[in-house]
Amino acid sequence: MTAASGSAAGPTIVERHGPRPARFSLATRESISGFLYISPWIVGLLLFTLAPMVASFVMSFTDFDPRSPGETTFIGFANYERMVRGILGQPGGDPLIGSSLFITVRFAAILIPVTLGFALGVAMLVNSTLLAGRNLFRTLFYMPMQIPIVASTLIWIGMLNASTGWFNSILGSVGVDGPDWLNNVAWVAPSLTIMGLWGIGNMMLIFLAGLQGIPTELYDAAKVDGAGRWSTFRKITLPMLSPVLFYNVIITLIGTFQYFTQAYIIGNGRGDPAGATNFFNFHLYREGWAFYDMGYASALAWLLFAIVLVLTIGVFRTAGSWVYEAGGDR
Amino acid sequence: MTAIAPPIARPMSAHSPLRRRVRRFTAMSGMTLLAVMIVSAFLLPLLFMATTAFKDKNQLTALGAPWYPAVPETLAYEGEEYPLYRVPMPDGTTRTLALYEPGREQSTWLDPANPGAGAIEWQGRWRSLAPAYKVELYTDNFVTAWNGLDFPRLLFNTLMIAGISTIGAVGSAVCVAYGFSRFRFPGRNGLFLLLLSTIILPMQVTLIPTFAVFAALGWTGTWLPLIVPYFFGNAYNVFLLRQYFLTIPRELDEAAMIDGAGPFRILRSVIVPQARAAIVAVCLFHFFWAWNEFYLPLIYLQGNQSAEPLSTAIARFNGVYSQEPTLIQAAAIMAMIIPVAVFFLAQRAFMRGIVFSGVEK
Numbered sequence: 001m002t003a004a005s006g007s008a009a010g011p012t013i014v015e016r017h018g019p020r021p022a023r024f025s026l027a028t029r030e031s032i033s034g035f036l037y038i039s040p041w042i043v044g045l046l047l048f049t050l051a052p053m054v055a056s057f058v059m060s061f062t063d064f065d066p067r068s069p070g071e072t073t074f075i076g077f078a079n080y081e082r083m084v085r086g087i088l089g090q091p092g093g094d095p096l097i098g099s100s101l102f103i104t105v106r107f108a109a110i111l112i113p114v115t116l117g118f119a120l121g122v123a124m125l126v127n128s129t130l131l132a133g134r135n136l137f138r139t140l141f142y143m144p145m146q147i148p149i150v151a152s153t154l155i156w157i158g159m160l161n162a163s164t165g166w167f168n169s170i171l172g173s174v175g176v177d178g179p180d181w182l183n184n185v186a187w188v189a190p191s192l193t194i195m196g197l198w199g200i201g202n203m204m205l206i207f208l209a210g211l212q213g214i215p216t217e218l219y220d221a222a223k224v225d226g227a228g229r230w231s232t233f234r235k236i237t238l239p240m241l242s243p244v245l246f247y248n249v250i251i252t253l254i255g256t257f258q259y260f261t262q263a264y265i266i267g268n269g270r271g272d273p274a275g276a277t278n279f280f281n282f283h284l285y286r287e288g289w290a291f292y293d294m295g296y297a298s299a300l301a302w303l304l305f306a307i308v309l310v311l312t313i314g315v316f317r318t319a320g321s322w323v324y325e326a327g328g329d330r
Numbered sequence: 331m332t333a334i335a336p337p338i339a340r341p342m343s344a345h346s347p348l349r350r351r352v353r354r355f356t357a358m359s360g361m362t363l364l365a366v367m368i369v370s371a372f373l374l375p376l377l378f379m380a381t382t383a384f385k386d387k388n389q390l391t392a393l394g395a396p397w398y399p400a401v402p403e404t405l406a407y408e409g410e411e412y413p414l415y416r417v418p419m420p421d422g423t424t425r426t427l428a429l430y431e432p433g434r435e436q437s438t439w440l441d442p443a444n445p446g447a448g449a450i451e452w453q454g455r456w457r458s459l460a461p462a463y464k465v466e467l468y469t470d471n472f473v474t475a476w477n478g479l480d481f482p483r484l485l486f487n488t489l490m491i492a493g494i495s496t497i498g499a500v501g502s503a504v505c506v507a508y509g510f511s512r513f514r515f516p517g518r519n520g521l522f523l524l525l526l527s528t529i530i531l532p533m534q535v536t537l538i539p540t541f542a543v544f545a546a547l548g549w550t551g552t553w554l555p556l557i558v559p560y561f562f563g564n565a566y567n568v569f570l571l572r573q574y575f576l577t578i579p580r581e582l583d584e585a586a587m588i589d590g591a592g593p594f595r596i597l598r599s600v601i602v603p604q605a606r607a608a609i610v611a612v613c614l615f616h617f618f619w620a621w622n623e624f625y626l627p628l629i630y631l632q633g634n635q636s637a638e639p640l641s642t643a644i645a646r647f648n649g650v651y652s653q654e655p656t657l658i659q660a661a662a663i664m665a666m667i668i669p670v671a672v673f674f675l676a677q678r679a680f681m682r683g684i685v686f687s688g689v690e691k
Contacts, residue, residue: 030513033593037509040502041525044562048540049528055539064538066545125368130354130361139677140369146673146680148622150641151665154648158382158655158662159375164390165655166378166397197372258532261624265645284534289629294538301534312530 060298067292079299094296099275100283107189107279108256111196112249119200119248120241123207138208145201149261156195157182157266182266188276192262203248210244211237250315254308257281280304383659384467390655392461400463404428405442414442414462417452426462427452471660478657479647481664488639491556491627492620498561499616500609506563507571508597512583522572528565533625541629551634556626560616567612574608575601610679618669640665 024032035042060079064072085093087101126137144152159165160181168178181191214237222232238245260281267277271286278286284304288297382390384399392402403414405428412428417439419425430449431438439450475481510522544555578601586596602609624641631638635646644665651657673680 027514031515034509034513034515034518037513037593038506038521038563039509040561041506041563041565041568042521044502044559045524045528048559048562049531049536052536052539052543053531055542056535056537059538059542064542066542069542069546122368125361125365128361130358131365132358132362137365137369139674140373143670143673144373146618146669147666148641148669150622150624150644151662154644154658154662154665155375155379157648157652158659159378161655164382166374198375254530258534261641264624264628265648268649281534285625285629288538288541289632294542297534298538301532301538304532305535308530308532 056298056301059295060302062295063293064295064298065292066294072295075295079296082296083299083303096275096278096283097300100278100280103189103276103278104256104259104280107192107259108253110189110193111256112252114193115196115200115203115252116245116248118197119203120207120245122200123204123211124237126204127208127211138204141204142201144198147198150265152198153195153262153265156191156198160191160194183273185274185276188266188273192266192277195262203252206244206248207241210241214240247315250311254311257304257307260285379659379662382655383471383663384469385656386468386470387654387656394460396463398465399467401466401468403442403462403464405440405445407440407445412440415456415459416462417459419452429456432456468656471656472664475647475657475660475664478651479643479661479664483636484638484640484643487553487637488621488641491553491639492617494553495557495560495620496613496617498557499564499567500613502561502563503567503571503612504597504602504605504609506568507575508601510568511572511575512580512593512596512601525565525568529569537629544630550630550632551637552630553637555630556620556623560620564616567616570612571605571608574605578604607679610676614672614676614680618672621669 061074061076062072063075063078082092082094083097085091086095086097087093089098122141125131126134126141128134131137147155160167162168162178162180162183167181171178179187181187218236218240219232222236227235256279258281259279263271263277263279263282264285266272267282269290271278271282280300281304284297284300287293287300381398386399386401389395389400403426404411405414406412407428412430414426414428417425417427426442427439427450428442428445429437430440433456435455436451436453437456439452441447441450510518510525540555540559541550544550549555582600582604583596586600591599621639622641623639624645627639627642628645631642635643644661647661648658
């Protein structure tokens with residue numbers, strides 16, 4: 001906007017040039033400079049985005065194997081058929097796709113309420129005027145985001161180890177016999193959820209911005225009306241935050257469909273225990289880089305894209321409300 | 331917020347402000363204490379990591395071993411080593427004594443403070459006693475992990491991959507953002523929307539053909555696939571910088587233009603110095619994003635471990651030494667120490683970038 005209004009003086013000068021200027025007009029020169037500066041991105045877009053997208057779409061109709069690219073043949077919709085049959089549980093389908101989608105969605109169903117609740121609680125805590133050293137606490141709650149995921153995964157593997165980890169020793173000290181978290185099919189998803197608490201940093205900051213955007217008059221009015229803490233939270237904070245909340249839900253959901261590193265390390269690259277860490281993105285990786293079925297992996301990538309696209313459109317449909325709220329703060 | 335109370339509400343009583351201050355102090359202490367407790371629990375795994383990394387692996391399975399790194403204490407006396415135990419005495423106290431002559435139901439002990447004073451007889455089974463430990467940091471885990479990982483090489487690889495790709499990512503993003511924020515050209519808004527829309531495109535959609543091309547070029551096993559694609563202006567970085575550039579007053583550009591500066595000179599002498607904070611934030615984000623990246627090194631460097639960065643090498647190390655938590659935790663410390671140290675040192679730049687962009691990539 002600033003750019004458009006600021007350079008409005010440009011064209012008026014240009015008009016005064018003769019009908020056939022010897023050199024490029026000022027406006028043309030500006031366009032050329034502009035294109036020159038954005039040219040790296042345009043080249044990158046063509047080379048690393050658009051061309052590969054087309055190629056990936058074409059590949060999804062082939063049986064491309066990087067070990068023998070010369071023998072690639074078109075197999076029509078066979079990859080998609082394998083995918084759909086697998087999801088529907090029909091014979092001839094991918095036997096793991098259904099469970100991998102289920103594992104992913106079920107994980108999201110646990111992860112989202114837990115991390116959102118925790119992030120909101122922490123955001124309210126570090127937003128409280130009663131808290132001394134608020135910036136220090138914000139930094140400390142954000143800090144685990146800066147630990148490389150591989151390192152934080154190893155820390156949690158140690159922490160959740162059934163015999164030498166502290167998690168079960170602490171549970172044991174209060175008389176609870178903890179499970180073998182990461183090696184038990186039923187407890188893997190809860191373990192990964194606990195690990196996910198270390199990733200609340202951004203969510204917390206978004207909630208914090210949302211909380212600071214709520215007009216204080218609303219709280220004053222509630223106080224005048226004699227509202228208690230809980231009803232103030234439920235009737236004012238939560239509804240006012242709902243757009244931010246929704247945004248965080250969608251972002252986390254997209255994140256679970258791209259969940260990979262933790263699943264790879266904890267599942268030893270095989271989906272251990274018993275396929276319980278065979279998350280969607282990990283499944284895609286295995287089809288492509290363990291079984292070299294890159295045609296099918298391309299089809300899976302397009303399914304992933306379709307899912308992410310639908311979820312993103314969901315965000316944008318409601319964008320009007322949450323963008324307004326966030327902007328009201330500034 | 332509560333200070334809006336009208337002046338009439340101020341009572342004459344001398345007690346009230348004091349009492350209110352005391353109440354506020356109590357509330358603050360309670361809230362801060364709560365926060366300290368939550369943050370301690372939240373960061374407890376870091377304490378686990380630090381203590382485990384400094385333990386001898388035998389301590390993990392030893393019964394009655396403390397949570398901190400320690401070794402069983404011994405008494406050196408007349409050329410022999412005697413283990414120390416916590417012994418409950420008949421008078422109700424517990425003493426730390428050295429086991430001189432173990433027996434089944436009765437043992438002979440020495441006082442470690444004064445071993446020459448003579449033997450102490452004690453009735454009971456010494457095997458049921460807890461050994462006495464003393465704090466000792468065991469640093470061999472770091473030596474083993476350092477050598478086993480070939481840590482200097484990993485650090486070099488990681489710094490090179492992250493460093494070079496950061497130079498490319500930031501340099502190209504500055505140019506592209508400058509183009510989008512300061513020049514008018516046909517289709518600019520459409521192109522900018524296209525740029526934004528690439529943010530949501532999952533990497534996997536373009537990854538397979540890109541991988542096939544890089545493999546055909548013989549680039550797999552080298553750093554090139556992890557570096558070259560970042561020289562073309564990542565949408566996220568461009569967006570962040572463009573938003574920032576738009577806040578720089580155009581009068582500054584125009585003043586430079588009147589002084590005869592061309593577009594590149596304006597970028598170099600006006601825009602970049604003005605946008606230093608945003609550029610530093612983008613540098614930090616991209617550098618540590620590249621430091622953290624796991625998927626791409628995993629697929630591109632599978633065949634060439636000597637080119638590997640920390641992330642995949644440490645994951646493989648975990649696969650080999652999964653039965654030795656002490657080594658794994660030492661490796662985890664080595665992998666996280668630099669990013670976390672930089673985070674604390676450059677905390678303000680980080681937070682500014684996060685606040686500015688809303689979401690980290």
